[in-house]
Amino acid sequence: MGDHDMESISMQDATTHDGRKVPPGGTLGVFGGGQLGRMFGIAARRLGYRFAVFSDDKDGPASHVADHAVCAAYDDEEAIASFVRGVDAVTFEFENVPAIAGEIASKYVPVRPAGSLLHTVQNRQREKDGLTGLGLPVAEYWPVRNEGECRAAAAALPGGGVLKTASFGYDGKGQKRIASGMELEGAWESLGKAPCVLEALVPFVEEISVVAARGQDGAIAVYEPFSNHHENHILDVTMCPRVLGPETQGEVDRIARRALEGFDVVGVLCIELFLLADGSILVNEIAPRPHNSGHLTVDSHVTCQFQNQVRAVAGLPLGSTERIGRPAAMANLLGDLWADGEPNWAAALAMPGVWLHLYGKAEARKGRKMGHITAVGDTPEEAASRARAARAALVDRS
Numbered sequence: 186m187g188d189h190d191m192e193s194i195s196m197q198d199a200t201t202h203d204g205r206k207v208p209p210g211g212t213l214g215v216f217g218g219g220q221l222g223r224m225f226g227i228a229a230r231r232l233g234y235r236f237a238v239f240s241d242d243k244d245g246p247a248s249h250v251a252d253h254a255v256c257a258a259y260d261d262e263e264a265i266a267s268f269v270r271g272v273d274a275v276t277f278e279f280e281n282v283p284a285i286a287g288e289i290a291s292k293y294v295p296v297r298p299a300g301s302l303l304h305t306v307q308n309r310q311r312e313k314d315g316l317t318g319l320g321l322p323v324a325e326y327w328p329v330r331n332e333g334e335c336r337a338a339a340a341a342l343p344g345g346g347v348l349k350t351a352s353f354g355y356d357g358k359g360q361k362r363i364a365s366g367m368e369l370e371g372a373w374e375s376l377g378k379a380p381c382v383l384e385a386l387v388p389f390v391e392e393i394s395v396v397a398a399r400g401q402d403g404a405i406a407v408y409e410p411f412s413n414h415h416e417n418h419i420l421d422v423t424m425c426p427r428v429l430g431p432e433t434q435g436e437v438d439r440i441a442r443r444a445l446e447g448f449d450v451v452g453v454l455c456i457e458l459f460l461l462a463d464g465s466i467l468v469n470e471i472a473p474r475p476h477n478s479g480h481l482t483v484d485s486h487v488t489c490q491f492q493n494q495v496r497a498v499a500g501l502p503l504g505s506t507e508r509i510g511r512p513a514a515m516a517n518l519l520g521d522l523w524a525d526g527e528p529n530w531a532a533a534l535a536m537p538g539v540w541l542h543l544y545g546k547a548e549a550r551k552g553r554k555m556g557h558i559t560a561v562g563d564t565p566e567e568a569a570s571r572a573r574a575a576r577a578a579l580v581d582r583s
């Protein structure tokens with residue numbers, strides 16, 4: 186598979202992988218076995234690559250489409266070294282891959298984006314410090330790691346806030362809303378007094394995201410912004426385009442470019458944004474990989490977010506981020522839809538302008554992302570109502 190052997194690569198080479206390209210026919214590896222790895226793998230195969238997965242889950246969605254799948258712990262140094270010797274470049278599909286995996290991998294092959302970015306985003310405090318350091322706007326925030334910081338943050342918070350654990354939060358897990366600083370201590374206790382970040386509550390009018398890619402040559406490609414609607418803190422529906430005023434759009438582009446360059450991303454980055462009533466923007470959080478809100482690009486854009494990740498990781502030129510045609514929307518399919526038995530696939534597929542994507546997960550649990558539906562329409566709203574209608578048809582037993 187790989188075209189290099191271990192002996193010829195020394196530690197020193199870890200910094201000289203820069204510029205190495207992987208032409209089609211080579212093998213791209215991914216750490217993480219979920220749906221994002223699966224869609225990366227499908228995109229890689231479309232471009233003629235072989236695809237290898239390293240995951241601690243034997244039967245994950247990515248392994249189903251892989252040429253080669255390794256199941257081992259993310260800190261199993263020997264297994265990681267052996268895996269990366271069989272690939273030409275490697276990326277990751279979720280943030281909580283232990284940094285050690287990236288460090289070991291980088292001794293052998295290019296890791297794109299670099300493992301140091303994982304280290305930054307694995308901790309909300311570091312992530313926010315990084316964003317602020319780049320001059321990017323975030324909500325006011327305070328560290329809450331000990332009693333003293335807890336008192337200081339409680340006193341400084343101007344109104345309501347959101348307390349978030351610094352590590353391992355996703356889909357709203359590890360978060361507590363508070364109405365004022367007086368509730369901070371109790372909220373922190375309920376999070377087990379884990380290291381946290383307190384954020385001022387943002388009175389946003391809408392949540393949007395921007396997905397962008399940066400190639401090995403420094404070229405940047407930015408998708409149009411997506412409008413996101415959450416249910417129970419889990420992304421429910423994404424719509425595009427979200428046409429913003431020129432100033433706001435300019436700010437979104439500036440933020441995307443600054444973040445890609447400032448964090449030296451080679452790969453795909455999603456930035457979750459809060460849109461405020463006056464048209465200003467705050468960064469909520471970043472994910473250095475394709476994002477759930479970008480799934481609709483697979484059906485509606487010239488180059489989807491996964492193919493751009495493949496191109497960036499392989500050192501190929503990025504593809505156009507333009508939408509091909511009509512407005513589009515995506516609705517997530519959570520395990521809840523399986524509660525009364527197998528969903529009615531035929532009913533959804535019979536609807537026009539609708540695509541069904543399933544991740545091949547064996548067990549449908551409540552809140553688990555099992556797949557998504559994309560749809561097009563004359564307006565983003567019409568596309569969204571089609572995607573929602575197709576989803577509703579899955580469980581219509583009448």
Ligand SMILES: Nc1ncnc2c1ncn2[C@@H]1O[C@H](COP(=O)(O)OP(=O)(O)O)[C@@H](O)[C@H]1O
Pocket residue numbers: 324347354355356357358384385386387388392415418457469470
């Ligand atoms: N400071 C904030 N003010 C208002 N709402 C927030 C704030 N932070 C998070 N939220 C809400 O909670 C959701 C989840 O928070 P986020 O930081 O994105 O964590 P996760 O890692 O779970 O996605 C956001 O999409 C938003 O709806």
Ligand SMILES: [Mg+2]
Pocket residue numbers: 356457470
């Ligand atoms: Mg989020």
